Amino acid sequence: MKPATKFKELVAVFEQLEATASNLKIMDLLADFFSHITPEEARLTAYLLRGKVAPDYEGLELGLAKKLVMRSLAQAWGTPLKEVENRFQKTGDLGDVAARIAPQREGGELSIQEVFAELQTIARASGARSQEVKIQILAALLSRCSPQEAKYVTRIVLGTLRLGVAEMTFLYGLSKALTGTKEKKAILENAFNVLSDLGEVAYQAVKKGVEALQEVQPVIGIPIRMMLAQRVKDLEEVKKHLPGQVIVEYKYDGERIQAHISKQGEITLYSRRHEKITHQFPDIVAALGRALQGKEAIIEGEVVAIDPQIGKLQNFQILMTRRRKHGVEEYVRKVPVKYFIFDILYFEGKSLLKTPLSQRKEVLTRHFPDSDGLTLAKYIMTGDVEEMEGFFAEAIEQGGEGVVLKDVTSIYEAGTRGWKWIKFKKDYRRELADTFDLVVVGGIYGTGRRAGTYGSLLVAAFNPETNKYYSFTKVGAGFTDQELARLPDRLAKYNLPEKYRLVETQIEADVWFEPALVMEITGAELTISPVHTVAKEELKKGGLALRFPRFLRWRDDKSPEQATTVQEIYELYTSIRR
Structure with missing residues (x-):
């Protein structure tokens, strides 16, 4: 049996990753490490590289704030808490503080599995004394670490690891580790899009080989990464990409939700970012339970707030009042919603991901009759641009954002943004089509009435090919006074002492941030x-x-890697100039 890989070996990789901004170097480092570890170690390493202890959809957080981690550091080595606090004030990095106060030792006692098990125990601790339990477990773990091991354990616990290992970069590295080439990355990416779990993909790939993942199937209770749409600035453009008949569907101004319904009647609702939001919509859960009655399915749709007086669709901001931990039942009454179902990905034991859209629509029609809280998204099938225009105008009149046009023969391409689906919104009639989802990477201090907060924020687009963020603009308009006042607190967790190494810009910001929001x-x-x-x-x-x-708004439902890409912006620029 192969001896357990030591945590110090992974820490050595962390150090090298932290020192490079080269995407190719990151891939090579990952490839080298994954080529000699066991399947279970591959699973755990996939999580640890991204500072996690579980896939995102499990919602498992370590739950330790800086003050609690300081207490753990003090306990671990008998250091006065005041000294820990003073050191943190000077460095701003508790990982560095841990490395400086930990006794000099070589390390190597701890395996990857031992460290991961302790971190999961911390994350799962609950109850009245859970914070104290977390502090004690972390202190005990740190006391067994070398200075460098302590540095990275501390950063993982705080969520400040910042190694820059994006999902696609990880998959390229894994492909190279197991096949000697990056060419098999597409198989791994497809598996990841269906399973939404880098750890599981790594485990199966190392255990069974990359080729074994070609026919991975959906699983009830594990969210599938959502298929995304391209955009056009004129409906005439649609014919270039989708000749012939297309499905033209209302684009609702709500929250896209993937619902998983098991045969036992357990229903889970997932956001676009794979957060479990079931508790926020008990009315939708009840409606799905009544509709399916023992059948199992994975469906997708948009939850939209409805005006209770006239039944008209309301905007996204009103729907967001349902995003709460407390007072849910009160807001079920205050803000009624409806789930507009537009796709089905799995039904009664069979994956429908490779089934043409027209047939998936037929399955929906047969099994999801309109009821309180549920209805099928409104659509027509046409190849006529004038008819598309008329349906678009109707969607706007009814309170929608616009339309989504879909290839009737298209399969469900999980996690991809292609030309099989195209969105067209009311603001696309301007020269500049669509809004942009951008990542905050820097801040410029405000003056005058904005003193004490930020006057503007530097935002960037993501390039998955280079794994870097490229600055696009500084935004200061559109914030309410309340939003401006909250900016320092909202961004404080992501403050960096210098520009993040994967950010490209010629702007000099007053404050730099980890690309997170x-x-x-x-x-x-x-x-x-x-x-x-x-x-x-x-x-x-x-x-x-x-x-x-x-x-316009914060997109808490999107990760930085789901932001508008450099390629999308460049394609928009070239289309406008044509």
Whole structure:
């Protein structure tokens, strides 16, 4: 039997990852490490590399704030708490503090599995004394660590690991480790899109081989990564991508939700980011239970707030009042909702991911009759642009955002954004199509009435090919006074002493942030800037920038890797110039 891989070996990889901004180097480091570990170690390493102890859909958090971790550091080595606090004030990094106060020792006593087991125990601790239990377990674990091991354990617990291992980069590295080439990454990516769990993908790939993952199937209770739509600025463009008959469907201004219903009647609702939000919509859960009665399914739709007086669709901001831990029943009455179902991915033991959309619609029609709280998304089938225009106008009149146009023969391409689905919204009639979901990477201090908060935030687009974030604009307009006042607290967790190594910009920010928070913004036009870096390599004369940007809302339902990409912005720029 192969001896257990020591945690110190993984820590050595952490150190090398932290020291590079090269995506190719990151892939090579991952490939080398995954080529010699066991399937179970591969699973755990996949989580630890991203500072997690479980897949996102489990919602398992370590739950230790800085003050509690400081107490653990003090307990671990008998260091006065005041000294720990003073050191943190100087460095701003409790991981560095742990490395400095831990006694010098070589390490190597702890295996990856031992460290992971202790971290999971911390995450699962609950009850009246759970915080004290967490502090004690962490202190005991730290006391067995070398200084470098303690540094990274501390950062994992705090959620400040910041190694820059994006999902696609991880999959490229895993493919190279197991096949000697990156060419099999597509198989791993498809498996990840269905299982939404890098740990499980790594485990199965190391145990069975990459090829064994080609026919991975959906599982009730494990969210599937959602298929996404491209966009056009004119409905005439649709015919270039979708000739012939298309399904034209209302685009609702709500929250996209994937519902999993088991034969036993257990129902789980997942957000786009795979958070379990079942408790927020007990009315939808009850309606699904009545509709299916013992059948199992995975369906997708949009939950939308409904005006109780006239039955008209209401906007997203009203729906968000249902996002709460307390007072749920009160808001079920205050803000009634309806679930508009538009797709089915699994039914009665059979995956429908490779079934044409027209047939998936037939399954929905047969098994989901309209009822209180549930209805099928409204759609027509047509190849006529004028008819599409008329249906678009109807959707807007009814309170929708626009329409989604879908290839009737399309399979469900989990986790991908392609031309089989195309969205067209009411604000696309302007020159600048769509809004942008961008990642906050820096802040500029405010003056005058904005003193004490940020005057503007530097935001960036993501490039999955380079695993980097490229600055696009500084946004200061659109915030309410309340939102401005909350910015320092909202962003404090992500403060960095210097620019994150995977951020590309010529802007000098007053404060730098880990790329973590996503906001939706709009703007007037795209221009070329000497200081922003979106598509700089393609343009050769500066980067693309957004003029007159305005904040619309936070997109807590999106991760940084789900933000608008550099390629999307560049394609928009070239389409406008044509």
